[in-house]
Amino acid sequence: MLLCSFRHRSNQGCYEHPSTVLLHHLQHVLLNSEYDADDRPCLEFCINDPAKDKEGKCKVDLYIPIKKRI
Numbered sequence: 001m002l003l004c005s006f007r008h009r010s011n012q013g014c015y016e017h018p019s020t021v022l023l024h025h026l027q028h029v030l031l032n033s034e035y036d037a038d039d040r041p042c043l044e045f046c047i048n049d050p051a052k053d054k055e056g057k058c059k060v061d062l063y064i065p066i067k068k069r070i
Contacts, residue, residue: 026064038065 024045030036048057 030066034069035066038067038068040065 026037042065045061045063046058047061048059052054053059
């Protein structure tokens with residue numbers, strides 16, 4: 001299984017809509033690689049409590065399944 005990994009910090013909650021910056025970055029990475037996004041589910045890990053973060057941000061590790069471009 002191949003996964004593309006990103007770490008993201010956001011003022012939005014962990015389960016709100018993904019950041020356009022993150023989506024733009026993913027598109028840029030995939031367009032310049034030999035991989036495409038796969039249709040398997042993504043994994044998302046909220047790794048902190050935004051209520052306890054000094055900046056009030058949510059840290060998220062996002063793993064997006066990819067597949068070799070044909």
